[in-house]
Amino acid sequence: MRVDMQGKVAVVTGAAQGIGRAIAEALVENGALVTIADVQEEKGRATAEALGPDVQFQACDVSDQAQVRALFDAVIARHGRLDAAVNNAGINTGRPEERVTVDRYSDEIWHRIVDVDLHGTFYCCKAETAQMVKQGSGAIVNIASIAGVVPLRLQIGFVAAKAAVIRMTEAMAAELGPAGIRVNSVSPGSTLVQGTRQLFYSNKETAERLVSFIPQRRPGETNEIAAAVLFLLSDAGSYVNGHNLIVDGGWTCGFSRDF
Numbered sequence: 486m487r488v489d490m491q492g493k494v495a496v497v498t499g500a501a502q503g504i505g506r507a508i509a510e511a512l513v514e515n516g517a518l519v520t521i522a523d524v525q526e527e528k529g530r531a532t533a534e535a536l537g538p539d540v541q542f543q544a545c546d547v548s549d550q551a552q553v554r555a556l557f558d559a560v561i562a563r564h565g566r567l568d569a570a571v572n573n574a575g576i577n578t579g580r581p582e583e584r585v586t587v588d589r590y591s592d593e594i595w596h597r598i599v600d601v602d603l604h605g606t607f608y609c610c611k612a613e614t615a616q617m618v619k620q621g622s623g624a625i626v627n628i629a630s631i632a633g634v635v636p637l638r639l640q641i642g643f644v645a646a647k648a649a650v651i652r653m654t655e656a657m658a659a660e661l662g663p664a665g666i667r668v669n670s671v672s673p674g675s676t677l678v679q680g681t682r683q684l685f686y687s688n689k690e691t692a693e694r695l696v697s698f699i700p701q702r703r704p705g706e707t708n709e710i711a712a713a714v715l716f717l718l719s720d721a722g723s724y725v726n727g728h729n730l731i732v733d734g735g736w737t738c739g740f741s742r743d744f
């Protein structure tokens with residue numbers, strides 16, 4: 486996808502790998518100066534190096550507000566502004582035995598997921614908008630999930646956090662539209678990354694069952710999520726504000742409900 490992000494200062498959290506990496510790559514290919522932030526230091530540095538001289542890495546745990554403040558202070562000290570921000574860092578349960586009904590769902594996992602996926606997004610949005618309000622411009626995309634749109638079973642912490650991210654995005658769009666800032670979210674469906682490959686797509690039977698719920702009969706690729714994010718961040722999406730763009734091959738249309 487080609488849009489004009491020439492010289493735009495951008496930050497992508499959770500970009501050492503997966504969807505975040507694809508977003509950082511799409512931004513840099515379109516001319517942006519990108520800072521990627523992640524808890525994985527070694528991988529984050531290697532990704533920044535692989536993506537070229539316009540990409541910097543900064544270690545940051547988004548669930549720690551002091552680290553989030555330090556990240557954005559460093560970006561603003563380096564570039565003097567912030568044009569685009571993608572709050573992508575997120576976690577979910579990764580093992581089948583953790584995917585259980587609410588009565589058995591771990592308190593510890595609930596708190597960890599809400600800390601990263603919801604509180605982390607809030608801390609980032611707060612730091613980003615503090616600068617964008619001063620500038621009178623900026624665009625933010627929060628990465629949510631179809632789990633925040635429809636009530637998927639056995640993932641109560643993730644469902645709650647992502648639903649809150651979508652509603653928070655709309656509230657911020659309403660608050661900050663008058664200040665020249667657009668805030669949108671992207672909700673991926675099942676997307677091929679290291680974690681989903683291990684959890685779903687390495688087993689033929691599980692993979693077939695999963696894609697049977699997806700009208701396009703395949704998982705998404707990370708660059709397909711990145712294209713949606715790029716649209717919302719760029720001037721191509723200049724009048725889109727407070728929108729949750731679902732990129733799921735049609736999963737949430739309820740295609741499988743043929744009765």
Ligand SMILES: NC(=O)c1ccc[n+]([C@@H]2O[C@H](COP(=O)([O-])OP(=O)(O)OC[C@H]3O[C@@H](n4cnc5c(N)ncnc54)[C@H](O)[C@@H]3O)[C@@H](O)[C@H]2O)c1
Binds near residue numbers: 498499504577605629
């Ligand atoms: N892959 C999917 O099917 C899918 C579906 C719906 C939503 N999502 C969302 O997309 C986003 C990216 O996920 P992904 O699939 O690329 O997963 P991933 O695990 O491959 O990537 C997530 C990245 O976030 C980083 N991260 C984790 N905790 C962090 C923290 N506290 N601070 C900073 N960085 C942290 C990880 O180190 C990793 O690099 C997440 O918000 C996820 O919830 C993914």
